[in-house]
Amino acid sequence: MHYGKDAFTNGNGSTIITIDPKFQDVIGQRFEMSPYDAQELNLLYNCTQQKGHFIHASTASGQEGDSAKLETEVVKLNRGCNVQCLQFYYFHSGAESDELNIWIREFEDEQDTTGTPRLMGQITGSPTSHWKLHHVSLNATKPFQVVFEARKGAGSSTGGFSVDDINLSETECPHVFIQIDDLENRLNTSSSGTRIYSPRQYSKDGYAYRVAVILYKTYVGMFVGLLSGEFDNQLQWPCLQRQMIFQLLDQTPNQQLQMSKQRTLISASGSSVWDNPRETGSPVFYENDELVYGGILYGYSRFTTLEELQTREFLKGGSAIFMFNFEDLTPLINGTSLPCPQLRPVSITNPQRILDEGPCSPRNVSSTSQPTETTNDWTASTTHPPSTTDNSTSSTTHPPTTTDYRISSTTITPPPTTTDVSTSSTTHPPTTTDYRISSTTITPPPTTTDVR
Structure with a gap:
């Protein structure tokens, strides 16, 4: 809704009162449609088959050790404490030995086009039956980008890794x-x-x-x-x-x-x-x-x-x-003030010493945190993997x-x-x-x- 609660007021109180009180201080944003705006439009135009989008990397083909990468654009730091939280959902439909590695690549300056990669987290093991929320604590001190690397493990696979709803904030992850x-x-x-x-x-x-x-x-x-x-x-x-x-x-x-x-x-x-x-x-x-x-x-x-x-x-x-x-x-x-959070040691099941860069340049010039392009075998999809009971x-x-x-x-x-x-x-x-x-x-x- 474009108008806020005090739109056109004469100073004697709010002019718009929401039916649901919890939205009283929410109305008034002009950035984009709210989820309810989108829902109303879908109902008006009978768009009942709403589909989401996510990124999928297949491990069904290729050789053990093959990988595909999804890279975010470069993120610039704004806060004093060097702590960030990466949050995303994933769905694992591949083999138990397949890996989803989460790296950050830090850049010294604008002339640095390769950056220094560090492995920050890893997901491996049994496939999932539901989308899972995941957090990775980061401690970048320079402009950086996040790299999702799906790596094929040993054995056969009929699926891979899917990633959705990626959010990056300069806050501490939930404990x-x-x-x-x-x-x-x-x-x-x-x-x-x-x-x-x-x-x-x-x-x-x-x-x-x-x-x-x-x-x-x-x-x-x-x-x-x-x-x-x-x-x-x-x-x-x-x-x-x-x-x-x-x-x-x-x-x-x-x-x-x-x-x-x-x-x-x-x-x-x-x-x-x-x-x-x-x-x-x-x-x-x-x-x-x-x-x-x-x-x-x-x-x-x-x-x-x-x-x-x-x-x-x-x-x-x-x-x-x-x-x-x-x-x-x-x-x-x-x-005194609260100290900056410290990143605790991360346990990695299968440590990777290097990030295979492939033929593409890692540098993306921007300062946002949402991934906008993929490399290698990451593909976009419009339907989620089937949920189970x-x-x-x-x-x-x-x-x-x-x-x-x-x-x-x-x-x-x-x-x-x-x-x-x-x-x-x-x-x-x-x-x-x-x-x-x-x-x-x-x-x-x-x-x-x-x-x-």
């Missing part, structure tokens, strides 16, 4: 995200109170925790709970003045149009929730021969409802994405599909890599004013072969 596929079906078929946990994560200052999404038939809860960890003896307890941001992602492709749902809490004294879980918690699982203790889960029992999930683009292809950030606010309390959820390392609805979450590479993704409990949390619930106590066998 944790949990993608739950076929969420409406999961709500309908799962026992009320079913818990979906992230693996154990570590905050920047060393506190261990995990995030829980709890399914309650017609609504969804989202919680965080402290865990025992490697650095407990070096930390200050209780864990206070930490900001925790819970978010349900609006998956509208253009980030500028997204209206994600967000709730925030700050840890404060007076509650055992933030005490050392080794002292106040209970055993919850084993990990690498270590018995891990967990404290009380804390968060929002009605974080979102089934009715709300069906609005905006909270559900895309049946999948919902829950994100979480854990920040230390003590620098602000002490009168498989109820598994996402992981960047692509574990084999299981039947117990386990999930894992993508993070900014925490120190230890874990695979604990227990889902348990069939009871509602007790009614409390701070939305706390007790963590599930799991008493696993003393062996370490159980990968949950």
